[in-house]
Amino acid sequence: MPLPLVIPIIAVAAAALAGTAIFAAIPKIWKILDKNTVAILGAPQTGKTALIRLLRDVDAPDDGLPSAVSGEDRGRFRLEVKDKAVDFAVPRDLPGSDGLNVAEWKDAFDDADHVWYLFRADLVAQDDAATVQLLRTHFALLRKWLSAKPGSGPKILLVGTWADEHSDYARHASRVAEKVMKAGVIKIGSVQLGGSPVVVGSLATSRDADRLLKGIKSRLQ
Numbered sequence: 001m002p003l004p005l006v007i008p009i010i011a012v013a014a015a016a017l018a019g020t021a022i023f024a025a026i027p028k029i030w031k032i033l034d035k036n037t038v039a040i041l042g043a044p045q046t047g048k049t050a051l052i053r054l055l056r057d058v059d060a061p062d063d064g065l066p067s068a069v070s071g072e073d074r075g076r077f078r079l080e081v082k083d084k085a086v087d088f089a090v091p092r093d094l095p096g097s098d099g100l101n102v103a104e105w106k107d108a109f110d111d112a113d114h115v116w117y118l119f120r121a122d123l124v125a126q127d128d129a130a131t132v133q134l135l136r137t138h139f140a141l142l143r144k145w146l147s148a149k150p151g152s153g154p155k156i157l158l159v160g161t162w163a164d165e166h167s168d169y170a171r172h173a174s175r176v177a178e179k180v181m182k183a184g185v186i187k188i189g190s191v192q193l194g195g196s197p198v199v200v201g202s203l204a205t206s207r208d209a210d211r212l213l214k215g216i217k218s219r220l221q
């Protein structure tokens with residue numbers, strides 16, 4: 001091969017490698033900056049993006065680092081946990097998965113101190129077969145990833161959203177929560193994931209969202 005052709009090919013390869021290295025370093029930087037890295041996982045349309053937007057409205061840490069929103073897809077926020085201000089970061093707004101297509105989840109899981117798994121509370125309370133099956137599939141994956149990191153895996157929180165779509169919600173919101181907590185798939189999943197707390201609520205109105213956020217905060221250890 002003539003020399004002038006070889007040099008550009010090497011240059012392109014080096015640039016591609018550098019790009020990969022920079023991309024791979026991003027989660028690590030977030031991890032160093034914030035000890036409380038959160039991965040928000042869940043099926044499509046469960047409210048992952050809505051929750052990140054809600055969290056970005058909460059006061060962000062004022063430490064000279066990029067502000068609460070430095071991209072449409074990530075957020076930093078500060079929550080009062082047990083009377084102490086704790087900084088959190090959600091490095092990525094991950095796509096939902098309706099099965100085993102979870103390529104981006106694994107990396108986020110490995111970088112996370114906390115995993116918040118969102119699911120449709122209304123459908124679990126109605127014992128919807130497809131939802132139950134999907135939850136089993138996702139819980140099995142989380143369990144597998146967790147077992148690969150004995151003692152150092154993220155804390156998992158199960159967050160039921162969309163409770164407002166259940167017919168009992170308007171009059172008896174706590175009854176919907178109770179149904180979800182008692183559902184076999186949630187009870188077993190919670191135990192298998194190391195005793196994960198469960199919180200149930202809705203992001204439909206700002207009042208609902210505030211209440212759900214309070215529930216999340218109170219279950220963070």
Ligand SMILES: Nc1nc2c(ncn2[C@@H]2O[C@H](COP(=O)(O)OP(=O)(O)OP(=O)(O)O)[C@@H](O)[C@H]2O)c(=O)[nH]1
Nearest residue numbers: 044045046047048049050095096161162202203204
């Ligand atoms: N009624 C109701 N709607 C909700 C709730 N949470 C989210 N939504 C709505 O559901 C739709 C999807 O919400 P997203 O936050 O985009 O869901 P997502 O999990 O990020 O979806 P993907 O990125 O596609 O996986 C939006 O129209 C939200 O307003 C909820 O608790 N109740």
Ligand SMILES: [Mg+2]
Nearest residue numbers: 048049093094
């Ligand atoms: Mg989304």
